[in-house]
Amino acid sequence: MTTMARLETPFVSTLPGRYYYDPAIYEMELERIFSQMWVCVGRADAITGAGAYEVVTVGRESIIVIRGRDDVLRAFLNVCRHRGARLCNEASGKLKGSIQCRYHAWTYGLDGRLIGAPNVLSDEQFERALFGLLPVALEVWEGLIWLNLGDDPASIEDQLNEPIIERFGGYAAFARYDVGNLKVGKRIAYDMQANWKLVLENFMECYHCGPMHPEFCRLLPGYKTGDVSDYVNGEAVSLAENVEAFTITGKASRPPLPGLLQEDLRHYYGFVLQPNVLLNLLHDHVVMHWLIPNGPGRTVIMCDWLFDPQVMARADFDPMDAVEIFDIVNRQDWEVCELTQLSMGSKAYQSGGVYVPEERHIRAFADFVLERVR
Ligand code: FES
Ligand SMILES: [Fe+2]
Structure with a gap:
């Protein structure tokens, strides 16, 4: 045994190189870190007035962060509940009071409720309350917007x-x-x-x-x-x-x-x-x-x-x-x-x-x- 081998190193190892380039590890991080923790996506004061929105990405999801008529910020998956078309394709903007899908014109209120579906809503079999936009947990903390994609998010204070x-x-x-x-x-x-x-x-x-x-x-x-x-x-x-x-x-x-x-x-x-x-x-x-x-x-x-x-x-x-x-x-x-x-x-x-x-x-x-x- 050499002298070197007997020495205790004061150094601690880093993560192996693949943690910084491997797409499979990156995907795992998106799923288990960015889709389960509170993640900061910007500033609340950047979205002003009813209908103002920003589109952000967290994990693998595109998310609309939008201010309602009641001045409350809400977040929704940017996915139409009909056939899945992306709803907002601009990074930011201001909507006139509803979010309308370009494909078949399903229309959602700023609070995410489905309020219009051409030729469908008259059908008594169609329970539109089930087809609102899917909400994402949102908190404003120190002026910053934090989103959490988890099913049952811990309180943001626990994390911060x-x-x-x-x-x-x-x-x-x-x-x-x-x-x-x-x-x-x-x-x-x-x-x-x-x-x-x-x-x-x-x-x-x-x-x-x-x-x-x-x-x-x-x-x-x-x-x-x-x-x-x-x-x-x-x-x-x-x-x-x-x-x-x-x-x-x-x-x-x-x-x-x-x-x-x-x-x-x-x-x-x-x-x-x-x-x-x-x-x-x-x-x-x-x-x-x-x-x-x-x-x-x-x-x-x-x-x-x-x-x-x-x-x-x-x-x-x-x-x-x-x-x-x-x-x-x-x-x-x-x-x-x-x-x-x-x-x-x-x-x-x-x-x-x-x-x-x-x-x-x-x-x-x-x-x-x-x-x-x-
Ligand atoms: S995919 Fe949105 S209305 Fe059909
Ligand atoms: Fe530095």
Whole structure:
């Protein structure tokens, strides 16, 4: 036996390469993760007025999210109950009070009830109440729309509270940011060539921050060491001493978010809400990403920069000093995720790689995936 073989490795293995490209595993993830958990699909304030809708994809399903005459948001499978034609084929729009199928003109109310079926409704044998659109569970949480395709979904709090309480050591510090009342000052959609899990894993570690994010580390030097594994129970990274704000210039150009305490003002918190949201809390804005897996090796990432609406109403409001810095960080991250994706099919990565000690907390995410997919 060699000396090497006797050494205990401090490294923990990653998922094997095939978890990042195998279509069968991806399908399994759609079924057992994205079709069974609450998944974020966008912002409630983007769908305004009766009849306004967005079409989103969760798991394998196309879903209409639509605002009713009663101002309530509802979600339905985007499938006509007659012969299955897709009902809404645009990404978004505004309907005049009903959803009509193009094929044989079955018509549904904004609440999903079947209200018209030419030459059929007069037939007493036809129980139209049975042929309404199939609803999907929907919750608005902190201004975000979350859908759950499961038959008997757990409460959304069960899914989201735990990671928040773990990150902040309670709910109160997170609540001070009042994310649900912030508004979008800028949105960028990124279409990148990497598996959704690489994006999450990359976000969960900062071992890469020193080499990859010099601009970010200049503002938040705590990340230079790469060890964020202890950032639980409310621990945060602080802005560098000579820096006023997390902006491209390092200068502050906005007042703090209204609910924050003095102790919050120089802090940055980043955390993940599985399965598809990344949140970054800064003293004067919040950066939120939500991921839309689009194949084993492709992910669309929506990134919103959120601000206090009162600040946005000012004539001189300009979000770009906040946008520029995080857009740089985003593009650096996507670049390395794409570089990693290229190697997932190599025999060098057949059994995966390793998480170094600074990254080993990510193994919990790998275990979560395995538990669901196996
Ligand atoms: S498929 Fe929709 S009305 Fe026939
Ligand atoms: Fe990064």
